[in-house]
Amino acid sequence: MKASARAALQAASRWRALEFAFWLVPVAAYFLFPRHYLLLNEMAIFALFALSLDLILGYAGIISLGHAAFFGFGAYAAALFAKHIHPDPLLGLAATAAGAALFGLVSSVLILRGTDLTRLMVTLGIALITYEVAAKMAWLTGGTDGLQGVAVGPILGRFEFDMSGRTAYLYSLATLFVLFLVARRVVHSPFGMGLKAIRDNRLRAAAIGIPVNRRLAAVNTLAATMAGMAGALLSQSTSFASLDVLAFHRSAEALLVLVIGGTGWLYGGPIGAVVFTLLHDRLAALTPQYWQFWVGAILAGLVLIGRERLRLIVRPWRWFARGDAVRKGGA
């Protein structure tokens, strides 16, 4: 029994073959689509942003409509760091991470209280305030014109950000992968299991000795840090930051991405981000004016069909699940 308990606990966090296959895809994309590095870079950044939202939504059960606050904060922080302090991108990324962590920690106070509905309002409020502050502080952020004149140095002093987006893609992909590994460790740790316990039953979580508020503040800080780093990747690879990074649609799109990819299994963000970005790109090419209509129609269709029924056709979100859930296809 002790051996089987041990085996079962180990199996839960073991790497599965399909996970290795998943990570080979972006590497293959590097060789297959050399003319699309900019789009691939966008996908990697979006994947990281959605992954960070999944940590608080999918694991801790905290719904947020204002996650762009951290993304935008990171984008401006990295751009300002490069402009005024030091052009080195890795240094900028580290500094942004520290700043976003602090922002996340402070904002935690606001999400700990209240119900889902109040939290929705509060997170939306945080994002709106951040947007207005950035718009008002034009002397620092450039206001509605955006932050111009950002010069980001080469990575490790050697790899310049080029026009094709090759360096940017590899940089973003590497950052995404490293942070994914961190998230994967965290969700399988006692801390990560405690988050799921809080999500499933907050009352009982406290009744087994979990300090609920402290844990939620910790995961909010982690998610803010990762979202901030995603924002930093964007402004560093485009040498630009504008108010768009703080816009409401970014928060909403991150939620949409998790609707597409599913929450609470880490791959929902990356898969959803790829699907959403491709949809956006293809539809915008077909109908530049009305692509949002089609995105909306497809999402409405997705909801109408329902994930349960889609699961009968293809169940990517269960591919990595343990035990008998690995059965694919079906009726």
Place this chain on the structure above:
Amino acid sequence: MTALATFALNKRFGGIAATQDVSLAIAEGARHALIGPNGAGKTTLINLLTGVLPLSGGRIELQGKDITALAPHQRVRRGLVRTFQINQLFAQLTPLESVALAASESHRLGARAWPRLGASAVVRDEAADILERFRLADVMSRPTAELPYGKRRLLEVAIAIACRPRVLLLDEPVAGVPEGERREILDTLAALPADVTVLLIEHDMDLVFSFASRISVMVGGALFAEGTGTEIAADPRVRAVYLGEGNHG
């Protein structure tokens, strides 16, 4: 020594006094039962003891130390653990994960964010041991939401045991469990270490009289009587308000 003591506990919901001047002392290692008709305030008392509800007045001591101001999770860390009358489980976790998590928390390893759950051999072995004792080993890797009711009820108690309680508050542990499956829960409760103090809330009088050496009776939010099983069964006032006529003792 007194494991758990309350001093003039009061709780009012608006104008209603749900708990009135409850002063209770439970000795270390006791098997104490709390009985009373529906609405007597037994579960409210548990909620006050565990900090789920704030007090309107009074004081609580756990093993001689004042815990009145502590948050629920802090009381658990000092060894005051409860089960719930209505199952409070982690639907998407497996029994193994739930019990291992509770064990991790009781060993102060719950905040560790890098090693995997179950990296600690002590936690792992404790979890395996508890799952076996509660006959949950065969379903340990299934999501809790998919378990039959009897198994979920066992898990409700198993999670509390994994917290390594010094004082265990059991709120109707066999409620809704079919006659044939009660044995597993009762056996485990009987096998608890002698130094663990147990306060049992229960309606099943056979269970109360076989399990508890001392019984407190609560009526209308106040303590009404206290004594050994024989004394309580013989007390005419208790019989009048609660036990009915001549069913027991």
